[in-house]
Amino acid sequence: MSKDGKTPMLDDLEKGAWPSFVKEIKKAAVKSNTAKDLLNILERSYRDKVTHWKHGGIVGVLGYGGGVIGRYCDLPEEYPGVAHFHTVRINQPAGNYYTSNALRELMDIWDKYGSGLTNMHGSTGDLVLLGTQTDKLEAIFAETTAKGWDLGGSGSCLRTPSCCVGNSRCEFSNIDSMEICDTLTHKFQDELHRPAFPYKFKIKVSGCANDCTAAIARADMSIIGTWRDDIRIDQAEVKNCSKDMDIKTEVCDMCPTHCMSWDGSTLKINNKDCTRCMHCINRMPKALRPGKEKGATIMLGGKAPIVTGALMSWVIVPFMKLEKPFDNIEDLIRKLWEWWDEHGKNRERIGELVDRMGMRSMLESTGLPPVPQMVKAPRSNPYVFWSPEDVK
Amino acid sequence: MSKDGKTPMLDDLEKGAWPSFVKEIKKAAVKSNTAKDLLNILERSYRDKVTHWKHGGIVGVLGYGGGVIGRYCDLPEEYPGVAHFHTVRINQPAGNYYTSNALRELMDIWDKYGSGLTNMHGSTGDLVLLGTQTDKLEAIFAETTAKGWDLGGSGSCLRTPSCCVGNSRCEFSNIDSMEICDTLTHKFQDELHRPAFPYKFKIKVSGCANDCTAAIARADMSIIGTWRDDIRIDQAEVKNCSKDMDIKTEVCDMCPTHCMSWDGSTLKINNKDCTRCMHCINRMPKALRPGKEKGATIMLGGKAPIVTGALMSWVIVPFMKLEKPFDNIEDLIRKLWEWWDEHGKNRERIGELVDRMGMRSMLESTGLPPVPQMVKAPRSNPYVFWSPEDVK
Amino acid sequence: MADKPKRITDIGAPHFSKFLPPVIAKNYGKWKYHEVIDKGTMKHVSETGDELYTVRIATPRLVSTDYVREMCAYADKFSGGHLRWTTRHNVEFFPAKDQVEPLKTALKKDGHLVGGIGYGISNVVHTQGWIHCHTPATDASGVVKAVMDELHEYFTTKTLPARVRIALACCLNMCGAVHCSDIAILGIHRKPPKVNEATIANQCEIPTTIASCPTGAIAPNPAAKSVKIKEERCMYCGNCYTMCPSLPLADAHGDGISIYVGGKVSNARGVPRMSKLAIPFLPNNPPRWPEVVQAVKHIVEVYAKDARKHERMGEWIERIGWERFFKLTGIPFTYQHIDDFTFARDTFRMTPTFKWE
């Protein structure tokens, strides 16, 4: 805090067209000392060019191992309002749909116990309530659960699963991404709330290869909708599209497998070669639709770079039908966790474990058969391991 | 040897259309007991399905550290003719051109002292004389040097450089690959004959990106001819070509940069985008020729997989004019060796050293500037090292 | 807590069906196609013939409870009490056809930015920064605000050859998952951790701390019951600090921002790819980070001018080549651009085929 409580740098960020988070903090600061001191300590960071938050201690609610991130500032005397500044992760509903009533109930609770600030949403997907004190956690938990909400994940556990809008609004969807997300969330309550894994595990579900949840980049388990049969074509609508669009240049030439052709009146797709990348369907949603035999490609391992380099998820099951009650995917996930529990080191994500041990161990223990779709290309090095059985 | 001196398995390999090495061993065996026992011990290997050669000891000629590969069989009592079976590597002339007289002189020496068998050529490029005894090495050396020949490399030294036919016969050549190969061979006689490096170092020179010496895969230093200006086009000849060939499909559509177009009468090349891959020139050698501003791309690091995985050479100098007396490339190679000598571990190829230490150290010590042509793409991981100077 | 209610646990999130607008509940899984009406509005049409209108606005993500109430008020008035957030932190309303324009007018009047749909720049996925985290090398919300103040027209009106996804992460942990973004704004440290001798013996388990360093840069210092940092080995990843609070990396001068470009996650046309280093370092210059803003804007503009329609940033760069990307943007190529991490060899140009510039 500048001595006079002024925040000139932050004030500057109230200007401009983009919505201002500073305005939001100021709104909250009207009612909350925590929010007020957040503003002050943030101004201090803007001057010092370093953070003023210390490592969080372990705080939480009874019987849960996660869901709350402890946070303390390093200048509690100067900024007593943020001496504690914990966040509470509320598990968002699949697809992030809300009613105004439900949201208002949550906001009321937060005004009562917290800073009045929130992230809609956290980058994993939670509804993040920012800034409260340790002694308020149980009350917050009690009141939110009473309204039907529960905590999301943090620590070495299943993190809050998330998904795209899928069937609820998107015509491209090949799986019921929201139902899958909700079902898995409920099947895995224990894994979500009581950290027992080597490290965090994230699940994201996208209804098609557009991957609107960025699952491939951000989830240990990425479930991506796809189809097995032919793209459905409405040739009349293709013709319609051709009025506004150069189908050859914008669609056929950009098809990665070059399996399309357009002669001005008929669009042909060699579906055997199509890899379901979605480009043509994206360009002509009225004319083209995914096939009817729908399911998902199951991919494993996506994560950020700490510390062996980022990974994107890769194919472990090319095609899986996903229908209620989704026992097949539950089963696979449990098997993967078992394997990971057995072999993973502390703070080793499942993708890193596969990278360290090789895919074979994971495949053998989950019973998945090796298929070429798992790899871009077979190995080029000659360092093949043979088990004694292989050599008879 | 089967007790009766019969070699039924090998005899089978005298049949068939492809030239037979067994016939060759038999021809030599007429005059040489060494060749005869080679046949016998080889038949034994065909039965046993294992080699019968032991680790070679260090053998060689006075003042040289390489050029001879020691070899002993593991059953000297049974196969005394090959108790010793050393090979002598003779440095081939650049481009592998010979006169019959010169070859006959060499063959006469070899009939006198060796098995009468040879590899034309070894996989590095040497003319390999196969199978002699330790006590004959000095005499072989004396007689071959007297005829103007010298030994090639082996061990931790510069290996015999090699090159493509280049200017001698190939219209695609952008550098005088044979003269470069010969000059470097002579400049580096000491490095070739007296192992003082951390490990082997190979140089191969190809006159263009077709890389007919497979330099990129097989040489620590791969020198590849290229040009800086525009491809020369003879439009009349292009038209001629179009009679036998579908220029659009076979040339333009296969150009990796899609920088060509053919309208049935004129071939256009957007040379700014051309990466000089050679495909179009290969297809129409009468119509297209490399530009006139010629030189080489200098690439570093190619090698087989032992033990960190195979490497292909990568760009360290996008363009270097290479003209007699080739001091610029000599100078660069010496600087690279100095850096490698300083930092390389025992049996660490220079490519592996760059891989271990990063390119920066090599570039700084050779004075080469970093340029985007050195990489397929910049790093994607965030693990950037900063020297204290970088951070001021 | 006198009248403590019965403890409820493990109920998970409420089922989404509670929150769906009726038209969605009715047409769930039956959508046939959609049309983008303008940058802030689209229409989805169902096999039943029903239509769903969506209006989208930008949010700062870090919002007050009053902001959420304000959104609820729009929802009540124009959207049957229903609203949602997108995976990139925008808010969406579902007005009936005749409510689309009134809603947009109201939103704009209140200063909200309607947009984010189709080929432009949507909201910036980002992280906590100086608002809530202990490891940041820069702020998050402030940088996003500064960048988007400059680029907001790409949200509301201007189009680009394809989607440009910008993300920010305030440290290498990359909570913003920036590693597959068209433009990634990444906070970086450039100085090794400073050992806090006073606290380390109490705060940290020395062997775990040493083991946490991927480069082996931490050596024991048993005399002081502490550790020593081999500074030349440190790559400032911060993993040690995550394990041991007595090894802070934050430094006003050392910290700053690097820009990575060309990543994506969608599989349309080409496979997902990681973002690659474009600018190794720009200083932290609050409150408006002008160097960062200019750099991002410049890259967007060069891309807008040179790329073909439907070509994401990374697709464009791959077509023209990195040598030309550096040429066109005028960004200098430095030692830092050349990978020297574990998998560096895969990034070396193992062919003499390249462009001169």
Add this chain to the structure above:
Amino acid sequence: MADKPKRITDIGAPHFSKFLPPVIAKNYGKWKYHEVIDKGTMKHVSETGDELYTVRIATPRLVSTDYVREMCAYADKFSGGHLRWTTRHNVEFFPAKDQVEPLKTALKKDGHLVGGIGYGISNVVHTQGWIHCHTPATDASGVVKAVMDELHEYFTTKTLPARVRIALACCLNMCGAVHCSDIAILGIHRKPPKVNEATIANQCEIPTTIASCPTGAIAPNPAAKSVKIKEERCMYCGNCYTMCPSLPLADAHGDGISIYVGGKVSNARGVPRMSKLAIPFLPNNPPRWPEVVQAVKHIVEVYAKDARKHERMGEWIERIGWERFFKLTGIPFTYQHIDDFTFARDTFRMTPTFKWE
């Protein structure tokens, strides 16, 4: 050595100018274009108008001095005493125009194979095998002979969509530099080294031996002044054996051949690429290795049928996808195909876009 001549050293190879045919010496650097006349003959034309004819034949590489003399005789009779070897171990003659046909007739009459030019299969680059090396997992010359007896028509008459370069290396050292070949025939061990307790103490330096193992599979066994092999860690690379003769890997049952495909070194159309595993193991079955011969032939035939003109094997496979390669060839996909070495992650399919088969 009574009359020992004065010792000459470091003279290097003779300068090639001594060996060039006059037409080459005259037109050195002046060649303008070439024409392929048939699979064994080509003509180069100089800017001066001079013409050079080249006739090529296959050799077994391992030849007798008499074979070389036979070549010299052809050279003397038809080629002005000049000849050369190619980088793939073929012999080339340079007859005057009117000597081309007589030379070819003579060569064919003597059983030589004229060919190897253009789109087909040229000579097989290979190594020593059981002829001269201590580390092979298979023979070299014998396998090559067996394979080429079956495929020789691709050398002499039959064409293929593009060049198919076959190479063989008898162990992972890959002296045949097979790692960038259209088809690589690679000898492999599949059993860990057997420690020769009797000799190791004398023959090997234990610490160097232990250090030579890239996977840390060698542990000290101080009691026996020897080492122990942690068998499950061994990847049979043979590096230990190179350092220590008391650790042989050769084993009649364990050794055999693996087939890698799709590599190339030329930069034409696309960058050089490494060969990838197609068949993990085929047994050593001398003298004719029928399983290997059939496998190579089958791959060539499937390629010949399915690839487009000018498409090298690797380019073809990349276009159709590895899933289709395995489908078309009927080769089973196994655990061994999935990389698990240091850079394995780069080979994982990080996209749901693939073909069903």
